[in-house]
Amino acid sequence: xxxxxxxxxxxxxxxxxxxxxxxxxxxxxxxxxxxxxxxxxxxxxxxxxxxxxxxxxxxxxxxxxxxxxxxxxxxxxxxxxxxxxxxxxxxxxxxxxxxxxxxxxxxxxxxxxxxxxxxxxxxxxxxxxxxxxxxxxxxxxxxxxxxxxxxxxxxxxxxxxxxxxxxxxxxxx
Numbered sequence: 001x002x003x004x005x006x007x008x009x010x011x012x013x014x015x016x017x018x019x020x021x022x023x024x025x026x027x028x029x030x031x032x033x034x035x036x037x038x039x040x041x042x043x044x045x046x047x048x049x050x051x052x053x054x055x056x057x058x059x060x061x062x063x064x065x066x067x068x069x070x071x072x073x074x075x076x077x078x079x080x081x082x083x084x085x086x087x088x089x090x091x092x093x094x095x096x097x098x099x100x101x102x103x104x105x106x107x108x109x110x111x112x113x114x115x116x117x118x119x120x121x122x123x124x125x126x127x128x129x130x131x132x133x134x135x136x137x138x139x140x141x142x143x144x145x146x147x148x149x150x151x152x153x154x155x156x157x158x159x160x161x162x163x164x165x166x167x168x169x170x171x172x173x
Contacts, residue, residue: 002141006151006158007124008033008133011040013154018046020150021137030138034121036128046135051114053136054121060113061106068105072098120161 008014018031032049033041041048051057076097080090124134139147144162151158 001164002139002144003163004135004137004139004144004147004151004160005120005124005163006135006155006160007127008135008155008158010131011133014040014046014133014135017135017151017154020154021139021147024139024143024146024150026137026139026143026147032136034124034128034134034136036131040133046133049134049136054118055114056116056118057110057113060109060116062109064105064107064109064112065102066105068101068103068108069098070101071105072101075101120163 008017014033021031022028029047031046032053033046034049034054035041038048073094076090076094079093079097121134124132128134137147148160151160
């Protein structure tokens with residue numbers, strides 16, 4: 001799955017691009033936008049971008065789980081060596097402490113990530129404040145070339161950024 005990000009100068013152009021992308025086979029739920037005035041999105045068949053798309057939630061959740069699991073594992077291993085029953089109950093202690101660390105680290109990662117704006121979107125803040133719409137579209141690699149042509153046709157000056165998208169938003173919802 002690929003994700004493209006680009007600016008659209010007006011709601012009318014966003015509507016035209018949206019209808020073209022839907023005609024190419026892009027699902028309507030894969031079309032999101034960030035706008036200064038969310039009322040602009042109602043008439044253009046675009047959905048307001050979610051926190052997963054506009055913040056570092058995914059990345060910080062991953063890092064929190066890795067760090068928490070590692071610390072939990074180390075805490076469990078330090079308990080195993082102590083005491084006469086250390087090796088007997090050790091496997092359970094290591095397992096439980098690792099799971100607790102993953103849960104706590106993930107929770108802290110979400111708390112941090114939800115408050116951290118996505119770095120890739122910072123450069124668009126001024127344009128959004130001036131009334132432009134930032135579109136975030138998830139599509140397959142096969143649809144990418146015709147989507148580029150469609151966007152260039154309707155928004156010739158748009159800077160189109162493409163990235164690989166590994167997070168499945170539908171599974172997270």
